[in-house]
Amino acid sequence: MLTQKNLDALSEALNSQQGAELVHFVTSKNLGWTIQPFSSAVVELAASLGLIQRAERSAPFTHVGYVVADSLREYFFWKQRGGMLHNQGNHPAFDPRRFAGKRVLELGCGFGSNLLTLNAHGAATIGVDVEPIYLQLAPILFALEGQGSPDIRCASAEAIPIGDHSQDVVLLLGALQYMDIEAALAEARRVLVPGGELITLGGYLGAITREWLHTMRGRSWFPEGLHTARTMVDSMVYELTGRRIRRNHEFSTSVPVYPTIGHIKRAAHRQGLEVKTAWTKVVGHELCMVARAA
Numbered sequence: 690m691l692t693q694k695n696l697d698a699l700s701e702a703l704n705s706q707q708g709a710e711l712v713h714f715v716t717s718k719n720l721g722w723t724i725q726p727f728s729s730a731v732v733e734l735a736a737s738l739g740l741i742q743r744a745e746r747s748a749p750f751t752h753v754g755y756v757v758a759d760s761l762r763e764y765f766f767w768k769q770r771g772g773m774l775h776n777q778g779n780h781p782a783f784d785p786r787r788f789a790g791k792r793v794l795e796l797g798c799g800f801g802s803n804l805l806t807l808n809a810h811g812a813a814t815i816g817v818d819v820e821p822i823y824l825q826l827a828p829i830l831f832a833l834e835g836q837g838s839p840d841i842r843c844a845s846a847e848a849i850p851i852g853d854h855s856q857d858v859v860l861l862l863g864a865l866q867y868m869d870i871e872a873a874l875a876e877a878r879r880v881l882v883p884g885g886e887l888i889t890l891g892g893y894l895g896a897i898t899r900e901w902l903h904t905m906r907g908r909s910w911f912p913e914g915l916h917t918a919r920t921m922v923d924s925m926v927y928e929l930t931g932r933r934i935r936r937n938h939e940f941s942t943s944v945p946v947y948p949t950i951g952h953i954k955r956a957a958h959r960q961g962l963e964v965k966t967a968w969t970k971v972v973g974h975e976l977c978m979v980a981r982a983a
């Protein structure tokens with residue numbers, strides 16, 4: 690967790706003239722982009738905020754920096770897409786005008802970039818995420834965009850602190866792979882009104898297998914190949930046993946599992962969600978599934 694002092698300092702930095710460069714610098718480090726001409730002032734700022742271990746471009750992130758970087762990277766890409774949803778324009782489910790006037794709950798919302806877009810289109814949004822630092826950062830990033838503090842609750846998607854049949858739409862965007870899929874879908878079904886809509890977007894086993902083959906053909910055995918191979922093993926164990934391999938010190942996004950498309954659809958069906966076949970399809974490397982609460 691960040692202290693109030695840390696949060697105030699970060700807020701001041703993001704609102705300063707160096708704010709945009711700080712977001713770019715942290716995103717670049719997070720993604721391993723190397724050739725970026727950042728000013729020494731922004732590097733010193735990142736160090737003084739405790740995001741990197743010392744005032745050098747190549748210095749590693751601190752633990753706090755690592756977590757803050759996730760949100761700043763999401764914010765960077767959200768700005769780059771002009772405030773649009775992921776895949777807006779690639780699938781009708783992501784047309785933000787569909788959500789106007791609806792109660793929308795996003796599970797695994799991070800700092801809430803999707804909520805920023807949906808609020809601007811007239812939805813009444815709630816977010817849920819397990820990681821408290823994302824929740825601490827959300828009001829700062831929302832204020833940068835001229836929005837009031839979002840309603841984001843710190844909880845696990847497998848036990849949502851929200852009443853039955855209270856939401857018109859539940860979103861699981863890039864998040865289901867980190868959760869107990871069956872339990873998260875059961876909770877989504879519980880909070881949806883009858884006829885309400887679930888929209889999921891995320892990877893699946895076929896896509897991760899193709900990614901692994903591609904990595905291996907490029908002879909990137911380590912660390913990419915090893916990381917993807919571990920994800921495949923985790924995913925296959927989950928596919929076969931329905932259980933996730935748990936490791937010590939795991940972060941909320943460090944151990945994804947990607948089931949098959951059939952597994953995800955069957956899990957939705959078991960939880961009383963009717964999969965809308967015409968709208969359930971692969972978009973890029975991810976499956977978009979749209980289902981209706983029966």
Ligand SMILES: C[S@@+](CC[C@H](N)C(=O)[O-])C[C@H]1O[C@@H](n2cnc3c(N)ncnc32)[C@H](O)[C@@H]1O
Nearest residue numbers: 797798799818819820845846862863864867941
């Ligand atoms: C890749 S981020 C996606 C964020 C956002 N949905 C988006 O589209 O940009 C996945 C999010 O899921 C959250 N998460 C992982 N496991 C969770 C769980 N069991 N319950 C709630 N949130 C979870 C993580 O903390 C992280 O913020």
